[in-house]
Amino acid sequence: MEVEFIRLADEIPECEFLIEGYPGIGMVGVIAIRHVVTECGAEPAFVMKIEDMPTAAIVHEGRVYPSAGVFVLDDLSFFYAEQADMRPGVVQKISESVAELSREIGVECIVCLAGIRAPDLEDEPSLYYAATSDKAAELFEGIAEPLKGGTITGVSGPLLLEGSLRGLDAVCLLVETPGTYPDPKAASRVVEALNEALGLSVDVSKLEEEAERIAKAVEETVQRLREQQRMEEEEAEPTERMFV
Amino acid sequence: MEVEFIRLADEIPECEFLIEGYPGIGMVGVIAIRHVVTECGAEPAFVMKIEDMPTAAIVHEGRVYPSAGVFVLDDLSFFYAEQADMRPGVVQKISESVAELSREIGVECIVCLAGIRAPDLEDEPSLYYAATSDKAAELFEGIAEPLKGGTITGVSGPLLLEGSLRGLDAVCLLVETPGTYPDPKAASRVVEALNEALGLSVDVSKLEEEAERIAKAVEETVQRLREQQRMEEEEAEPTERMFV
């Protein structure tokens, strides 16, 4: 069950950072990277192929793109996948392949993006980080809090260790999210943190709008369900109340 | 779990196009290719063998044929299979092997045939395309519409990418189909599009007749079910209506 990255472009520039966004809690990594790639016009550089899992073709305006791979923008590379293959052996191989690829294209620091479950989150989501070295930790000092304790799984956890075993710095940026649906609001906070840490200026207004649309849709759904429940109760009541 | 194409003929001519029809939505690719192969007398050139899945023998007038493989007609090659092996690893290997074989026999452009689900389709089915390059897109410009967005899975999706990774042009022709039963009508539209794009003149009257037979059989089944339901309701009613 091999995982391979196959080069699309003839030449790939050296990249100082690789930023990882594999499907996980609240899809924050995927949403953040998809936004940065689209907003800044990053170029597809590698297709990811899993030996026994076909890579689907994503269609956009009559043109075909890979559903998993690496995009490049200046000295930044972005690994992301539209669909999650969560088989443990695949997750392990992806982590190894991404770390290996990072080394090959000159990456010095791997940045993992992940959600951290906060079921009752009401305010702005908080940001945390966990790093393999002081140097990696510095990237988000002042931007996020060091995470006290816990376990990082998915692709991010083993990728931190795999990077470290290859002599690279690695740090995970974690954002609070209820995690019950894709969360562009949390993703927006992640992009802002990347802006600050990496000196970018990616506009997040589209993510904010999407977050508002989702919030409104959720609100409406909740309203409709309540209304529906109320009406069912009313329908049900008369016969029960008759002899009260 | 290897997938191999084993040569049947001593010499295979160079082919400019490979047209793919693996079982999928509405079976449109399989039906279209089976029709072209039979109608034009294409010759069997390769048997497809999946390592751990026996290739059945198809019998026709006392003679035995492989149930999956490649047929050749002038500078066109046709890949098709009577039965679907939908295990993800097999789908991926088939895509790779077909792309590899295409390169070996000189193919310049891979044409994938697929159905696109249109549950409430009433009128003539529309045709769409999605391509990996401008040159591949040209093939169906004016014949079909560029597909706005979506995901192409099955063998077609990864085959588009695998072709592209080998420097071949690749394009998918998609036809609308309810997708609930094999759809020779949609397949007929596909064959007409191939006629126009590739300068063929394959007669589609048998597909039209088969489409009418199926439409009629479906109509009769629907009628019979309605009649049956009506009679069951009548049978059921008397005792219930007695005291009305």
Add this chain to the structure above:
Amino acid sequence: MEVEFIRLADEIPECEFLIEGYPGIGMVGVIAIRHVVTECGAEPAFVMKIEDMPTAAIVHEGRVYPSAGVFVLDDLSFFYAEQADMRPGVVQKISESVAELSREIGVECIVCLAGIRAPDLEDEPSLYYAATSDKAAELFEGIAEPLKGGTITGVSGPLLLEGSLRGLDAVCLLVETPGTYPDPKAASRVVEALNEALGLSVDVSKLEEEAERIAKAVEETVQRLREQQRMEEEEAEPTERMFV
């Protein structure tokens, strides 16, 4: 998951024909070959070993024999197995190994024996054939009818193709059978057809007797079940009829 044939005898004579009888519909191939081997005293020549499935030992009068392998009689070789391993990958490997072995021992024509389901068969079962070449078809012309259409699966289907891919002639002899229990009557017809096609003179009276025994046993079972049902109905009736 390899399949191997391991030589038992020091020298194996060249064989013109290999006749295959793997467990399938009505067990006609297995019964026919077991009968010919026993009746004519064919010699064990190869043991078949499936990598991850132990080959059981068959005991006969204090002596041990392999439960799957090839027996040889003059210029005829017989492949058969007492127990079926129907995993698709094993069926494919058996087909390949039998075709390969056939080539190694000089076989020119592979003859597959199979049942064809005829649930309501009352009269004598009909015989059909399907061949990979004119020469193979000739073997059963005048003895059986060419099969109009259908799909041959099990070991026979892929073995026909595998033989063909190795330049051997191959033909399948199919006999009608209800297929609900082992059918020595259909097997007897198969042996008679082999007698005629290959110039043998194997006596089939034991198969006929076995067929009569089975027919009688089935008849008795049916009678007993009917009687039992009638008695249960009688036992059940009194209390229900009491107030009639």
Add this chain to the structure above:
Amino acid sequence: MEVEFIRLADEIPECEFLIEGYPGIGMVGVIAIRHVVTECGAEPAFVMKIEDMPTAAIVHEGRVYPSAGVFVLDDLSFFYAEQADMRPGVVQKISESVAELSREIGVECIVCLAGIRAPDLEDEPSLYYAATSDKAAELFEGIAEPLKGGTITGVSGPLLLEGSLRGLDAVCLLVETPGTYPDPKAASRVVEALNEALGLSVDVSKLEEEAERIAKAVEETVQRLREQQRMEEEEAEPTERMFV
């Protein structure tokens, strides 16, 4: 899924016989060999390791022993395992490895020990044998009866064939057993037969005592269950008989 025998002693003497006792019907082989090994002080010579199944450690008086392997006593070697791994691929590999090891340590005759189910056995259990050659059959002539017919599975069946394929003599000694619990009485008969066939003088009194203990325990359990059932019936009866 490899099976290996790893040498414990620096030098292993040539052994004329290998006697096999893998868990099976009534555990007769295991019990017989465990008894001979303990009674005669055979030395551990090989540990058996199955690639994907840990070999447990058996503790006896503060010391650790392997739970599966080969013990040696003069020119006799004994293969046994405390726990059964009945996966077909493992059974096949064990048979091959034991036959291979036999050849390596100079074995001329493999003796398999097995139970043969006799559910209603009242008298002394009978002994049977089935051999791959006249020479192997001679070992138990006059001691056991040749087995008329049947199928030998487990490790014993394929081991007989594997030995035979390597030019070794092989014979299976089968003893009747109800097979519903470990049966030291049947094992005792097996040891007596080995005494006679191989010129040993292993005392079986401990097996006889164990057999009596088990017989007594079974008897007591049956008595207790009957008593319990009788009392439950008595408890249940009064209310039901009240109005009789």
Add this chain to the structure above:
Amino acid sequence: MEVEFIRLADEIPECEFLIEGYPGIGMVGVIAIRHVVTECGAEPAFVMKIEDMPTAAIVHEGRVYPSAGVFVLDDLSFFYAEQADMRPGVVQKISESVAELSREIGVECIVCLAGIRAPDLEDEPSLYYAATSDKAAELFEGIAEPLKGGTITGVSGPLLLEGSLRGLDAVCLLVETPGTYPDPKAASRVVEALNEALGLSVDVSKLEEEAERIAKAVEETVQRLREQQRMEEEEAEPTERMFV
């Protein structure tokens, strides 16, 4: 399914002992080793990687650590894992890899830590040992009792055999535990035994405190459940007692 130990430190000192604590009954090995490692500040030396199972990242104060591996303290090495992978093939490979690693870093004696189930344990838990040699047994003579009989499974059992097959001494220290929840009290006794056997002076007061916390929490839970049950019975009783 390979298991690898990947070196973290540039140089690893020779270690006389390797002490193993893989998750098992009462988690005594894991708890004991985690305590010694934390209390004495042992250094991470190797990460354990299972081919098809990602190694999670453990976060502690914003810093990332591997969840399975080897820590080193003077001439002692400690193997432990936070999470159990109990697939038999993995357990076997871990045993082999730990034994192999032990040999590579100069270990002379492997010490396995395990729980032994004592469901009704009231007093202080007893300590037992089982060894592969007299020399290994000496380590715990006077500290624990030799175990009369039994089977050691998990990682400890095969590790004892694997060490022995590589010429290393190996001994298992077993402590009684109810085994129904993680048992720091039993782990504390294990650490005291290690102190005595290896001449350490690890303070166990934190384990004792944790044991008291757990004992108190268990006690409170039991109390609460009893109280709850009593209240439910009271609620339920009135209607039932009414007519008593």
